[in-house]
Amino acid sequence: MKGTVYLNDKTGIVVIGATGREASQVIKESESLYPGIVKAGITPGKGGSTELPVPVFDTLKEAVSDPKVGKLLNTALIYVPPVSVLDAVMECLDNGIKVLYIITEHVPIRDSEIIYQEKVRRGAIIVGGTSLGCFVPSVGRIGAIGGKDPSVAFRDGGIVVISKSGGLTVTTAEMFRRRGWGTYMALAIGGDIISNNTYADVLKEIKGDPRVKGVVMLGEPGGSYEEQVADLILSGGFDKPVAAFISGRFQERMPEGVAFGHAGAIVERGMGKATDKIARLEAAGKRYPVKVAFYYHDLVKTIESLGVPRDFEDSTTEHVKPLYSTF
Amino acid sequence: MKLYEHEALGAIFKKYKIPVPRYVFSAEMNDAVRQFVEKEPGVVIKSMVLVGKRGKAGAVKVVSDKSQVEKVFSDLATRDVYGEKSIGALVEEKLDIEKEFYLSVTYSTKDRAPAIIFSEHGGMDVEEIDPKLIHTYVVSDVRSIYPYQIRQFLVGIGFSDKELLRPLSEVIVNVYNAFWGSESRLLEINPLVVARSGDKRKIVAADAVVILDDDASVNPAVVYGARSAQGRPLTQREQDAILIDQGDHRGKAGSYVELEGDIAMMTFGGGGSTVTAETAIEAGLRIANLTDIGGNPPAEKMYRISRIILSKPGLKGVLVCGGTASNTRIDVTLGEGLAKALDDMNAEGKLDKNLVWVVRRSGPEYVKGLKMLHECFVRNGIRGEIYDSQLPITEAPIRLKELMIKHIGYKPEQVV
Structure with a gap:
């Protein structure tokens, strides 16, 4: 494996809350920097949308069952509002995603505690809340870290x-x-x-x-x-x-x-x-x-x-x- | 956000059935207080302030002689406690105290879990209790907590008063539920007292410290009103700053705390702001405020916070400083928002041309943004230097100090 458990050459990203302002920008930037690293996006109600360079699904369950991208998804990037983060994390854990990044800031502490205890029980890796993501120059990027021109x-x-x-x-x-x-x-x-x-x-x-x-x-x-x-x-x-x-x-x-x-x-x-x-x-x-x-x-x-x-x-x-x- | 004791009693302790003394709160002496005092053989009067250690400041008094109540009340309801003005006084029944415990619930970063902290030796500041006498129960499964678990814990630490095992374990679970249910980050009762009541004994919370999570699912500032954590009322500019982010989630520009100093700090990002402020202070600059702008705020937000920052009287220098932003647009924040604020302030005759500026910023569209800001400096006669990320972020405050010494004879603090 090239890279770390956080980000490596097998990483396949699904973005939760994909069509929001920040998330859609990150998906587009990621696609131009490391084409193919983001595999899918989830936004309830926007399933089938073609506004992003990756397929959009209503639920993560549909994404992981998708014959094209389902098997490639192993890392979630969460961009939902603070009060929806717990829900998004549970959706990821229940659908077998084992590496999660919570980009959202201001997650209620109580929800963070529930998330942490679930993470321990399930043996997952969760980075955040308030993460900006991860960068491994030899492999790729997760999140907005480094902006449009990370080579700086x-x-x-x-x-x-x-x-x-x-x-x-x-x-x-x-x-x-x-x-x-x-x-x-x-x-x-x-x-x-x-x-x-x-x-x-x-x-x-x-x-x-x-x-x-x-x-x-x-x-x-x-x-x-x-x-x-x-x-x-x-x-x-x-x-x-x-x-x-x-x-x-x-x-x-x-x-x-x-x-x-x-x-x-x-x-x-x-x-x-x-x-x-x-x-x-x-x-x-x-x-x-x-x-x-x-x-x-x-x-x-x-x-x-x-x-x-x-x-x-x-x-x-x-x-x-x-x-x-x-x- | 910290609650006043009467708010904690009324809004949280009551709801979660934590036993408290009979009480009345008032901003001034009135009939409700008089009637309350009439029925009680003795009362305890407390200044209502957010700052702790009130007892040591003489802001908690036991009054048994009823002729003294009015005088003590008026004093405690209006006095300054460690520089914080009292908003009123809490009058409580005087308890017949047998013993005093310490009880709190908070998040332990060691365990990454809520921790119930208990000591049989309460009544003094927790820092003064022998650490060997303080015991912690970690709630490693927040899905359920029962009194029996607390009794096992109490027996395990050699709790001395077996008769209290059941009632105390139930109170502790209620306190934990209050902490969890109200989305607190700290709930502290010191002392939790055992009081005699006729031939019975009862457990009563004789104090209530509640700090709510500012990020709670229901924003506490909306429920209880925004307040300064510094034990003083918010200044007008701080209040104005809070309004910037209300109802507009695009980025954050309203975090603004005033200090006594002469260097305006327009700083970006939680970490970047902290290291910049830190270095400025270490370098001997007297900073006038702290800000933490981030998340790509629109130009309008930058315009408003810029005007607030620059309107503080007595400024001598301005530091605009942030790291290499990943998504905050430099053209929008500095080239448009800040520049327009400077243009308008100059047009209104409110811009101090003697200020010395240092700008250090990088990130999306920084070449354009810094050029726009430079043009703004030129047309408004502002004196300063503008850097990108070639200058390490924390060298910017040091550069500002050098320029201020050179151009306006600034005398930095001697920092030991």
């Missing part, structure tokens, strides 16, 4: 980028691409309180993959998913270089409860502080190749200092000039 940010290489923030997944891949490191996989895991696929879950999946040369992990305050990485590494569960940046130290100088950024990025009753997460990862760094960058842009130096080899030449110049200046 993504070039094949050995770095795995894992981020709660979709935007920063791309921004980080681009920062590294400019400095000589390509991406093996970029995965936007989403910033919800109940994450179906945490940093540690990803590290466990990729730990034996020889193509992984180093991991860049972008963390946030709130919850304990970053700490779980430190625990995994300390227990010997992952030993490749990890460069981390944990945002949100500034939040600690603000009144408790200030909600900013992702739903999960909230510090309550002293739990989930960025400084605690940083300390835990730095403690793991005493025995394992783990380092935390002070500034976000220091991540490049961090990966370099961990000895992760460049995939190609550094293309940046000493001093970046503005495109425009009005001084």
Whole structure:
């Protein structure tokens, strides 16, 4: 298999909520970048529609029974409104789809919890909610990650980028691409309180993959998913270089409860502080190749200092000039 | 969104049969309060604020001398508690307390499940309880929960008061059901008291902290009214910002929190906004606000949030900063929305030309969008630099600092 469990050369995508504004744009873009990766779309009431470059069905059951595309569907990309996400997930699980991406933001926490427990019972892989998708340059793309021209940010290489923030997944891949490191996989895991696929879950999946040369992990305050990485590494569960940046130290100088950024990025009753997460990862760094960058842009130096080899030449110049200046 | 105690009691505790003291809430002294007090031998009066640790601030008082009630009530109903103004006072029956427990339900990211947290040693701040005396029951199957499971848990942790096993297990299940049914992210009762009532004992929730999921299937801001999480009323600009996203789901531009500072932050994306704000603060910039714009908002939304951001008094610099967007159109957001706001503000004489700007943005149609914004800067006499993604995102605030020092003699904070 070429790629990862999240996205590989066998991946066949069915988009749930396919004819919506964002989803239809993503399907069209995907079709031009990686033709054939999206196999079908589902929108109740739009079955048989020809508005998309892929066949549209009313129900997933019809799609998986379709003689042409049915057998090829193994990955769902969910683009339905927040209150319909639970329903869409159950439709996917009940129809045998085992890898799901929830792109929708603002899924009610209670629904996320039900989804997580079902995922565990059924042994599925679910990324999100609030995922932007996954990019494996050597194989393909799931979701909008990287936009219309992903080559700006993504070039094949050995770095795995894992981020709660979709935007920063791309921004980080681009920062590294400019400095000589390509991406093996970029995965936007989403910033919800109940994450179906945490940093540690990803590290466990990729730990034996020889193509992984180093991991860049972008963390946030709130919850304990970053700490779980430190625990995994300390227990010997992952030993490749990890460069981390944990945002949100500034939040600690603000009144408790200030909600900013992702739903999960909230510090309550002293739990989930960025400084605690940083300390835990730095403690793991005493025995394992783990380092935390002070500034976000220091991540490049961090990966370099961990000895992760460049995939190609550094293309940046000493001093970046503005495109425009009005001084 | 956090609820006031009286809202939690009235809307949630009652519905899920969580026993509470007799109470009355009022913004001011009135006949209802007087009649309530008349019937009670003693009362507890609490300031109604969202901030915690009220007791330590002297905002919870036991009053047994009825001649003092009016005075205490007027004080507690109007005072500031840690800078937050009271919206009224809650008057409750004074309970004959035998013991105090701690009980809460929240989501544990360690278990990725709801967790019921219980201690026999309540009444103090949870941070002050010896962690060895705090016990957690993880609800690993949310499809059903029964009191017997809670009794097994209580027996397992060596709960000392066997007589309370049944009633306590039933209250805890009701509290869990309240948490689940109301779509809370935290429901905390501290203390959950055992009170004497004649020769009987009863379990009563003597406090109620409820934080609802902002993404709940029924939006709590619609039910209870929008409120600031900062323990202060929303500013006019914050209220105006909330309206931007109401009834229009195309993108998000209305997330706007004001701080005391002089750098306007027009930042994009949850993660991008956070790292940019973080770096700005680390670099010594005093930021005037936080924003988190994303999801490809239409030009109209960008126009409105731009005007709100730029109307805050006392600004010296503006940072427009985002990563490489995947679907947010840069021509629409910056080239149309922001540019039109600047054109209009200038035409109305409301644009401060002394502001120093740094723009750093990439994404769909960024070449066009940044060029349009540059043209707007030129025709309106705005001073700034515009970058694409060649400049790492978090170097943008550092560049703004350099420019402000050079051009307007800005004195950054000394950050340790």
